[in-house]
Amino acid sequence: MRSAIVGFLLGIVFLQMQAILPAIWLLACLALAAISLVCATYKIPYWQLKFSVRLLAGFACGFVWAALFAHYYLRHELAPEWEGRDVTVIGTIASLPSYFETGARFNFVVEKVVQQNGESPVIPKRLALAWYRNGDQEQTPQPLLTAGARWQLTVRLKRPHGSANPHAFDYEAWLLERNLRATGYVRGDQGASSGNRQLQPFVFSPGNLVQLMRGRLRERILDALPEHRYAGVLVALAIGDQRAIDQSDWEIFNRTGISHLVAISGLHITMIAGMFAAVMAALWRRSFFTNAALPLLLPTQKVAALSGALTALAYVLLAGFGIPAQRTLYMLLVVALALWSGRIASVSHVLCIALLVVLLVDPWAVLWPGFWLSFCAVGVILYTSVGRRPAARDDGNARISKWWQGLRAAGATQYAVTIGLLPLTVLLFGRVSLIAPLANALAIPLVGLVVTPLTLIASALPTPLSAWLWHAAHLLLEQLALLLGWLSALPFAVWQAPAPQAWTAGLALLATVWLLAPRGWPLRWLALTGWLPLLLDQGSRPPAGEMWVTALDVGQGMAVLVETADQRLLYDSGPYHSPESDAGNRVIVPYLKARGITALDALVISHVHNDHAGGALSVMDAVKVGTVYSSLPPQHPIVQAAADHQNCHAGQAWQWGEMKFEMLYPDIEQYQASAAQQKSKPHMVSCTLKVSHGPHAILLPGDIEAAQEQQLVARYGEDLKSTVLLAPHHGSGTSSTAAFLAQVDPQIVLFQVGYRNRFHHPKQQVVARYQERGTEGFRNDEGGAILLKFGDGVAVDTYRNQRRRYWYGR
Incomplete structure (x- = not known):
């Protein structure tokens, strides 16, 4: 059975790597072949x-499933012809609404x-919607949204789409897993006039009732702890909603390796279920201090198993039945079922059955780090503990001996998990917290055995008792956070x-298995050499004689990384979305760190x-930046934060190896224009940079328009010629004039635009203008990140082409 379940996992992983789905008839043939193989095994x-x-x-069964x-x-799917059109729907709010500064987000089931x-x-039946406040009326209240409420809404939808960049979160796969087959926003405000x-x-419905209870509990906690920094952490521990936790706190949790505790993780569920089972076992064994002799009617062990399983189920429901919580629930249910049926269940069988149930419920679970970390963590614990623990010695003080053995076991488990998950953590996240063992040794007992139980007990108590317990839990969190x-x-x-790379991670994984082998295994210390390729890896670099250019997919914005083996320049940094989210921390920084880039020579x-x-x-904030070139005013925060800032202006030039940089615009006199004019038309001083590498060049003009293009043509003429052009102003109708294109004469044009952006960039007449010249066009909204390699020629590819997946629908 275990081998079949492992094959089931591998089949699902293989399917999730496919560019297209196999036809139904082929799946039927594979299913028949799998049945034949199963029969043959007997x-x-x-x-x-x-x-x-x-x-x-x-494997065949997993692939077919x-x-x-x-x-x-x-x-x-949303029909393409209904993208961007107003549609009136009636349905219910099917999730806990998430409020933000300018509105709210929620899932909606269409009836x-x-x-x-x-x-x-x-x-589609399930939608992911946002409802924004009216921008013209800052005091307009946000409609009160509750889970389970039935609404009539006028919405504007689009098909699932997300930014596609190397080493970035796959939003489209996330939407598919949750069966959210369209996204959009509510048109207008609340009222009959808007519909x-x-x-x-x-x-x-059971689901709506659970979501409503979760929402009420979140309101109770936030109302009891107004203006308390870690109230969001208590909400996360109670109902699994992490959206109220500040981004700066997340960074601390991640750096100390305790982020798994700031959620309803398997550890929390196991601890809470174990505590409740122990309490019930003690009370049942004593027949609730009566003379009923309850253990004679039903064994205490079965009562404890049932109590723990039911507690875990209630906690998981309160958490919104998320996939990470489900994994632990299924394992506990398998153990409880084995005890009730009188069968001895080996830990490997429990783990495999839980794995099977998770994959049957959610085949896309294999796409997320939490799946691999949780199952691998349990696997490491089993590998390093089963059959290895020494028998407790009787030293005359049983209590001290028991505590000492427990402390040693906990330390050994923490060591094994830290070492065992190191290669996987590097592979998934690109960083490892070196202080995680110490931080977890302090945080696990405090959060798991004190803060979380206090939070849950308070949830069941009336005011003011609940408020007192939540304040106590918050006080403990504050001290831990310090x-x-x-x-x-x-x-x-x-x-x-x-x-x-895959081979370095695989080698490190094998070395880890060797290192954690039982005592007596020969040359265990030699396993450390298997980590060397992983530890010494400096990331990918352009080879000598090449220049790489990456036009990142940041939505409606610009961000272009130019690099050789030793130098790197970032042109623009994409859009700002909210205090917690911008293209820098969502796209650019993860990409830089995954590539091993810790410094930029110029921005x-x-x-x-x-x-x-x-x-x-x-x-x-994330990487060291050398010189910042910009047309920003002196008081701008970017200028103030720069260690070395220079206003970009025509005539600036420098060379890095074979790369030559020339700033073509603006003239230094442009900065003498009136402040009001610069404020109304800041693109009139947009830094225009030409980067040359051998016989080829790329021109980065920012948001210049026809007037600035005319000035460039008049000044530089044929010197503007470039192999690659970043379309000025995202391909707006006010740029890419015929005279400008005639002088640049690009072979390749890049359009950095967002999917179905409100400006309708690039304009059709502009695209046609490039097509008439025979210029090959690439768009971020269609291909994701655009990757160019400059050498003897210019090779271009897109991330969506390199990483084709069936859910991209292209």
């Missing part, structure tokens, strides 16, 4: 061959679609590493517009 006498056949049968899931989910001018829109109104305050903040500030707290911010300068501060 007649195979050799266990080695039987193992291989079961593995292969499980995941493909059928994908076929079913992908059927529920009915109102006909639009006699047409019947084809709308948005609540029809029923609550529609009963210590964690000090630990995270240590210079050696985190070891940063580039994303490793160019073309002008002050949000879609060009929005992520700069996040980049400057």
Whole structure:
């Protein structure tokens, strides 16, 4: 059975790497072949061959199961002709609404679609919606949204789409896993005039009831702890909603390696279930201090198992039934079932059955780090503990001996998990917290055994008792956070590493298995050499004689990385979204760190517009930046934060090896224009940079328009000629004039635009202008990040082409 389940896992992993889904008839053939293999195993006498056949049968079953899931989910698509059009729908709010500064986000289950001018829109059943406040009325209250409420809403939708960059979060896969087959926003405010109104305050269903309870509990905690910094952490521990935790706190939790505690993780569920089971066992054993002799009616062990399983189920439901919590629940249920059936369940069987149930429920779980970390952590514990623990010695003091043995076991487990997950952590996150063992040794007992129980007990108590307990839990978190903040500030707290190659990660994994082998295994210390390729990896670099250019997919904005083996320049930094989110911390910094880039020699911010300068501060906080070139005013925060700032102007030039940089615009006199003119048209001083490498060049003009293009043509003429052109102003109708294109004469044009952006960039007439010249065009909204390699020629590719997946729908 275990071999078949491992094969089932491998089959699902293989399916999730496919560019297209196999046809149904092919899946039917594979299913029949799998059934034949299963039947054949009963007649195979050799266990080695039987193992291989079961593995292969499980592989085929996993592949077919995941493909059928994908076929079913992908059927529920938004028809392309209904993208960007107003649609009126009736349905219920199916998630806990998440409020932010300018509105709220929630999932919506469509019950009915109102006909639009006699047409019947084809709308998926589940939508991810945002409802923004009216920008013209800052005091407009946000409509009160509650889970389970039935609403009529006028919405504008689009098909699932997210930024596509190397080493970045796959938003489209995340939407597919949750069966959210369209995203969009609510049009207008609440009221009859807009068509948005609540029809029923609550529609009963088990799911809606759970979500409503979660929402009420979140409100109680936040109301009891107003203006308390870690109230969001208590909400996360109670209901699994982490959205109220500040980004700066997340950074501390990640650097100290305790982020798994700031959620309803498997550890919390196991601890809470174990504590409740122990209490119930003690009370049952004593018959609740009566003479009923309850253990004679039902064994205490069974009562404890049932109590723990039911507690885990209730806690997981309160957490929103997330996939990480489900894994632990299934394992506890398997153990409880084994005890009740009188069967002895080995830990490996429990782990494999839990693995099977998770994959049956969610085949896309294999795409996320939490899946691998949780199962691998349990696997490491089993590998290093089962059959190895020494027997307790009787030293005359049983209590002290028991505590000492428990302390040793906990230390050994923490050591094994830290070492065992190191290669996987580097592979998934690119960094390892070196102080995690110490931080976890302090945080696990405090958060798991004190803070979380206090939070949950308070949830069941009336006011003011609940408020007192939540304040006590918050006080403990504050003291823990002070210590964690000090630990995270240590210079050696985190070891940063580039994303490793597959062979270095595999070698390190084998070395780890060797290192954690039982005592007596020969030359265990030699296993450390297997880590060397992983530890010494400096990330990918352009080879000598090449220049790489990456136009990152940052939505409607610009961010272009230019690099050789030794130098790197970033042109623009993408848009700013919120205090917690911008293109810098969401796209650019993860990409730089995954590539092993810890410093930029230069940063160019073309002008002050949000879609060009929005992520700069996040980049400057995360990596060392040499010189900042910009057209920003002296009081701008980016200028103030720069260690070395220079206003970009025509005539600036420098050379890095074979790369030559020339700033072509603006003239230094442009800065003498009136402040009002610069404020209304900041693109008039947009830094225009030409980067040459051998016979080829790329021209980066920012948001210049026709007037600035005319000045460039008049001044430089044929010197503007470049192999690659970043389309001025994202391909707007006010740029890319014929005269300018005639002088640049690009072979390749890059359009950095967002999917279905509100400006409709690039304009069709501009695209046609490039096509008439025979210029090959590449767009971020279609291909994701655009990757160019300059050598003897210019090779270009896109991330979506390199990493084709069936859910991209291209």
